[in-house]
Amino acid sequence: EEKRREAKRREAKRSEEKRREGKRSEAKRSEEKGSEAKRREAKRREAKRSEEKRREGKRSEAKRSEEKGSEAKRREAKRREAKRSEEKRREGKRSEAKRSEEKGSEAKRREEKRREEKRNE
Known part of the structure; x- marks a missing residue:
């Protein structure tokens, strides 16, 4: 009986230890x-x-690129203007020179005509 109880106690102890393990x-x-x-989770957050x-x-690169493009367009428009x-200024000078020349020719023609009339008198 004693041996049986001791064996039972050891078995209970062993199974309790097994359960705890x-x-x-x-x-x-x-x-x-x-x-x-x-x-x-930390890895996922870091990836996100x-x-x-x-x-x-x-x-921000796209924004910079767009601003750069706008700036280039603005400079191009300024250059064209x-x-x-x-060109307008040069055209004005050419017209003025032409008028001046025509005026000079007209004056010479009138002077020539006046001399001619004087000779005829």
Whole structure:
């Protein structure tokens, strides 16, 4: 009877230890699983953050590019306007020179006519 009780007690002790060991390893697995989940979550957040950063970089690059394009267009328009007004100025000078020449020719013609009339008198 004593041996049987002792064997039963040892068996109970052994199974209790086995149960505790099972609980410990389950807790360990659970913790590792939690750590793994946290690690994955941190990795996911980091990937999301870097993707947003990349997109922001692309947006600001596009904005700079557009502003640069607008600036180039503005300079081109200014250059064309300067060219047009320079051409207008030159045209004005040519017309003035032509008028001046015609006026001179007209004066010479009148002077010639006057001399001719004077000779005829």
